Amino acid sequence: MTHALILSCLLALAATFPGFAHELEATAALTPPAVVVRARYGGSEPVAFVKVQVLAPQGSPVEYQNGLTDRNGQFSFVPDGPGAWRVLVDDEEGHRRELTVSVPSPFEGAAANAAPAPDRWMRVLTGLSLMVGLTGFLYGWKSRRG
Numbered sequence: 001m002t003h004a005l006i007l008s009c010l011l012a013l014a015a016t017f018p019g020f021a022h023e024l025e026a027t028a029a030l031t032p033p034a035v036v037v038r039a040r041y042g043g044s045e046p047v048a049f050v051k052v053q054v055l056a057p058q059g060s061p062v063e064y065q066n067g068l069t070d071r072n073g074q075f076s077f078v079p080d081g082p083g084a085w086r087v088l089v090d091d092e093e094g095h096r097r098e099l100t101v102s103v104p105s106p107f108e109g110a111a112a113n114a115a116p117a118p119d120r121w122m123r124v125l126t127g128l129s130l131m132v133g134l135t136g137f138l139y140g141w142k143s144r145r146g
Contacts, residue, residue, distance in 0.1 A: 023120070024095035028087065031076075032107050037099065039073040039089045042120060046073030050091040057083025057103075079103045 024047060026039045039047035049068050052075045056064040069075045069089070079085055082105035090096045118126075 024089065024091065024097045026089045026097040026099045028099055028101045030103065030107070034076040034078050035085070035101055035103065036074060036076045037087050037089065039069055039097070046071065047089065047091060048073055050089060053088040055086040057085055079107070082107065
């Protein structure tokens with residue numbers, strides 16, 4: 001039983017690492033008069049020359065702006081008013097991130113309301129904690145029944 005548990009934990013842990021290698025992360029910063037979006041794979045490698053779409057806060061399906069990130073994975077746009085602007089970053093290889101940026105009125109460069117994604121090691125630690133916690137719960141439950 002112990003060997004099966006250890007093996008299943010190792011397999012679950014090994015299965016998570018390839019997914020983290022190319023996870024697309026995007027953050028936004030308000031730097032008047034523009035909003036700067038920064039895209040990275042796994043928090044470190046820039047996402048260079050990928051498609052970016054900006055949608056206005058009125059809910060219009062028409063794009064406000066579109067373009068590509070630069071070689072450093074950055075893209076900027078100048079919003080024409082306050083509201084919740086949607087930014088879509090898509091590398092067209094299966095990695096896509098949608099970001100909502102709240103632009104205040106007046107636009108003074110406050111921090112964007114779009115929270116950055118948790119660090120990948122924090123997600124790994126959270127996953128391991130859940131596995132250990134569930135295993136402890138199951139062993140406790142099994143010992144009470146038997």
